[in-house]
Amino acid sequence: MSTSTAVAVAVVFVWLGMVAAISFIEAPLKFRAPNVTLVIGLGIGRLVFRALNIVETVWATVLVVTLLLGLPGTDATVAVTIAVLALAVQVIVVRPRLTRRTDAVLAGLDAPRSHVHYVYIALEVVKTIALLVGGIVLLASA
Incomplete structure (x- = not known):
């Protein structure tokens, strides 16, 4: 296995693990914890997903x-390109819309539920599948 392939495999699976842990475990469970209000959950989510997206951008670049x-x-x-494009759409198109709603809720306004959140989740699923496929294909080619 070449060094670049080894690095790519490591990055794909670390990125995949981060997305799985944060998006599919931490995010939904956070709102089930005792005394976590919508405002607290959104505040935590904003920080966590901002950090995740920054790290994901680094992984995508690598x-x-x-x-x-x-x-x-x-x-x-193709698999890695799909994952990178899904991240780009999340960061450039979807997150700004979610941020506007979060800003309104954190400011105490009664903002309607956002259906854009489902687009973000769908892109997380696409990204997860693409990373899994990309990692498997990279391993199989080594």
């Missing part, structure tokens, strides 16, 4: 560079 250096097969490139 992946793109390592894949360009290692020139993996088409399947791995």
